[in-house]
Amino acid sequence: xxxxxxxEYSIASYGFSMAxxxxxxxxxxxxxxxxxWKKFDPNTAIPSDEVFAIKxxxxxxxxxxxxxxxxxxxxxxxxxxxxxxxQTDELKAVRYHLEDMRTLALKTA
Numbered sequence: 001x002x003x004x005x006x007x008e009y010s011i012a013s014y015g016f017s018m019a020x021x022x023x024x025x026x027x028x029x030x031x032x033x034x035x036x037w038k039k040f041d042p043n044t045a046i047p048s049d050e051v052f053a054i055k056x057x058x059x060x061x062x063x064x065x066x067x068x069x070x071x072x073x074x075x076x077x078x079x080x081x082x083x084x085x086x087q088t089d090e091l092k093a094v095r096y097h098l099e100d101m102r103t104l105a106l107k108t109a
Contacts (some may be wrong), residue, residue, distance in 0.1 A: 003066045005073030016077060020070075029103075 006019040040046050045061035056062050071081075 001060075001062060001065065003069035005069050007073050007077050009077075018073070 002023045004021045004023065006021065007016050008017055022030045022032070024030075039052065054063050054066055056064075
């Protein structure tokens with residue numbers, strides 16, 4: 001199973017629309033329908049088959065493949081993981097430090 005996320009920006013609504021497509025090995029396609037939130041009382045035990053929207057069966061990497069496709073689509077529209085911002089800031093600091101060291105080295109040479 002291969003997952004594809006298609007996003008498009010709408011000027012009319014000032015926002016994005018998203019389609020999720022699951023492509024089977026036989027080339028058939030299934031489209032994810034609108035998501036539905038199901039509310040439970042805080043003191044209610046929730047069966048696991050109602051908690052998890054997608055599950056891996058017998059070693060299939062369904063969840064991983066789905067999330068990878070979602071992450072790639074998010075990246076394409078400019079979203080970055082929260083953790084990536086810290087790494088970006090650290091990389092900027094390292095670049096600044098290296099440039100500073102080059103300047104000092106060239107002045108002493």
